[in-house]
Amino acid sequence: MSGGRGPLFRRLPLDLGPLFDTLAEQRPSVDVRLGRPLDLAPERGTGYDTAQLAELVRETAAWLAAAGAGPGSSVAVVKRNHWDYVLLACAAARIGAVPALLSDRVPPEALGALLRRLRADVLVTQRGVLAGARAAGVELTAPAGRTVCLDGDWAGALTVDGLRGGPVPAVRSRGEDEPLAVIHTSGTTGVPKLVVHSTRTLIRRLSAFEARPWPVLSARREDTVASAISFAHGRALTWTVSAFWRAPRTVALLPDSDPATAAALLGAHPPTVLEALPSSYVRWQPLTAGADNPFRDVRLFISTFDAMHPPTVRAFLDATRRRRPLWMQGWGQSETGPLSFRFLTRGALAASGLRHPTTRDLGRPVPGWVRVKVADPRRPGRTARPGETGLLYARTGALCLGYLDEPERWGRKLDGGWFNTGDLGTRTRDGRVFVLDREVDMVPGLSCVELEDVLHERLPDVEEAVLLSVADGRPQPVLVTADGALDPARWRDAVRDLPPLAEPLVVGWDAVPRTATGKVRRHELRERVLAGSAGIGTGLWT
Template sequence: MTGGAGRSGAGHRGTGALFGRLPLDLGPLFDTLAEQRPSVNVRLGRPLDLAPERGTEYDTGQVAELVRETAAWLVAAGAGPGSSVAVVKRNHWDYVLLACAAARIGAVPALLSDRVPPDGLAALLRRLRPDVLVTQRDVLGGARAAGVELTALAGRTVCLDGPAEGALAVDELRGGPVPAVRGRGEDEPLAVIHTSGTTGVPKLVVHSTRTLIRRLSAFEARPWPVLSVRRADTVASAVSFAHGRALTWTVSAFWRAPRTVVLLPDSDPSTAAALLRSHPPTVMEALPSSYVRWQALAEPAAGSTGSAGSNPFRDVRLFISTFDAVHPPTVRTFLDATRRRHPLWMQGWGQSETGPLSFRFLTRGALTGPAGRHPTTRDLGRPVPGWVRVKVADPARPGRTVPPGETGMLYARTGALCLGYLGEPERWGRKLDRGWFNTGDLGVRTRDGRVLVLDREVDMVPGMSCVEIEDVLHERLPDVEEAVLLSVADGRPQPVLVTADGGLDPARWRDAVRDLPPLAEPLVVGWDAVPRTATGKVRRHELRARVLAGSAGIGTGQWT
């Protein structure tokens, strides 16, 4: 499982030196939790695809039993120490449980979203060469309809929801003995995840126990003020469970032993409302796109005409968003929806390769006042002291740091840096400069050390920030659910606006852009017309091909 992944020195002390060692190994994780944290209740938005007959309620002991049983049938399927187990299925928390089961037997899980197009999945599986592929019939059928035979790209394919051509049904493999836990070195590959793939086929990111668990999960599992989960909390998560964040979050959140953990596999507002009203969260983490879809549910707790019980966010003390930009009106809506006197919104900036790099806490007061040109959520705070270093460098001369206030390429140095890109060592090498990782983001460092992220380099427009303009459009056009600004090499930037009915009053548009840089006339579409990644990000490359066929962007894209 090396595939061209190579470790870069991070220049940090080990996590053990900082915190001591927590028993958070991924393979036996739920055995440990069942013994030391047995009181956590798990509530699911729908039954797990891994065990649909077991319903939607678990405790940690029942989860541990399911992981052990899964490890047994993975062995029966041919997985074992050093082998690769690829998982491609509908979004749900059982991605994490399959990863735990694979890690338990010494295999390396590779978590691939079913939102990756069939040709992209084929490219990833060719890099992985998995011994076992765990999937579902609709994934196989959809790929086959597109001319891609996924079963030919794995040693053996196991289908979770019944028999399929070229695949074993999981029921054929059940009943074997529970295998022993296999250990691995701290710096050996533990899991493979993929990047968002907004600009094409995703990269396969290889993480180790040290980078993913010791460095990220252990940090979050400690009792930090405000940030940490508490015993009385009801913690809800609605993310892409194929993403590395789902692994690190599961480890740290369950170790903190909240009263209830609520897991939502999709962002459908009606499904989310029913579960969250039954178990009102005190800590809520979701994709930015999910927050957008849920705004209608987040009626203000005070002065609302509806009943207090109809607002599922009434008791949230901490909202968390990662993965992508969140615009000010969305943050404001949710902070106003809770009855808590001083709720916080924590916005993080990071990447699959690095984990979180900086945080910023937003309050109600931070988002009040008249709307203006300047963004309120582009300021992503300061890197964690002693944990992450960030510099802004000249893209043409990475060794030259630009002065505070000037735009440049953002580089990061962290002990959580992944081992590399599976199968793409040259690409990984281009992203590193003497231990500094090129994030591909353009930004600014202020004189007091805050990080302002302007755009991905591939999406840039000279002299402006597309993300800032998108913020302004959301502020001035509240009924726009998504605003995307596409750079155009030979013309004005092209706005693509998502509204509920696919329409927008031209007069309101003209008023909204009255003092903005010249933009093309907007293309107004419905939500489903915009292609998205598993984490809800807009696939800008694909969107450009749909709406601006033949048009090129401005950025080089060489650091994506």
């Protein structure tokens, strides 16, 4: 992977700490609009320019230093989802600390385990997070040196108001291969892993690549770019650097997937480029109706983090008035960044009801940047032939530095510079990647993800279809509908030509546990609905 060459790269701000100082100087015209005020500064409203953001980052760096953070220290952040995760990360990086961004959607027991692994010098959090963990028997403040509560008093914690007023520390730089930030994986199968990235892997490789003036993909000066993701994820850091460097007219940031919030913000600032979690697209699908829907001007939709189902993609492409809108679906992981991309059009999704929907085809790795191979799970050293199912391995210059405090686990994922993604898939003769399942979720002879696509095609009122593997029985479907019900006759018709499945469990949206990125926590869901039942996959590479 040879990223970072050329004049644009030399101009791109590579240091996360003074990022907004640079943007204020060189990209002053970007107008930032928020779905609700930042938890970091609730009194400042929902509109910013880059100079105001730079000021907020400097102020935050000052009170983080007053709390005890400094060069070489770690700052853990656990709070409600919002873009101020990024601003807190910049403030920590500015004073030489390493930010560790943890979602409040991580279950309390797992969150406690992550904080014990981190041993953070400073924990930045909120009362609701602390109270929710305490109710589950977990004291999140115990592993941290000091705790700062963003929204008021908590016994033993410092307040932001009590820390204000100190001098703004000087910017501390770091080596490109030193730890820059710690993020966590989705944790769909248990306690998430803590992924350590550097300036080289996150900024020099990923942000610099995306900041190039790519046709179609890159933001333009006249664009309104909207993002509705988990801002605790590394994607929020790389996206912020690249998106702001492209200097679109407006940046709209949504802190959650609430349809009312989306309708209000995107209605007032209709996006031309929209990136959102797959689960958010699902929740927003009813908003696509009507000529004045909030998505009427989108030219490029982007989805990452999880599988997208064809009916949802089709609904959004049909909602925009653009003649040739595109949907970019990416496949990647926290450890690697994006690995492959596929552009979908209205024509590609015109056919419905097929057994092999097109969204499982995730395109080709970017030539010269990423390599992907398929290996036989029984003999990892043997590369599978085109069309054969195997474990997907990736080779990329954006590969993280490792897992914090879990070197053995990291070692199991590496094979001579190749990273084992833990995904099962195939490669076609012309190099396209088809992802079938996570290995831990696999069912021999079929793809759970493909069958979930089929169920979404045939049962449009199903908001989420999840197929759980069962070692001693048929795969168990769990279906989410608005009212928690489904006509049995429609179910029988939908599965008429599919492999034998158990009778479905039909539930409401809130009955399905999810990660910060909207993925279903299949391990936890299994415990809820199939207590005592084992899956089929080994889970050796999760």
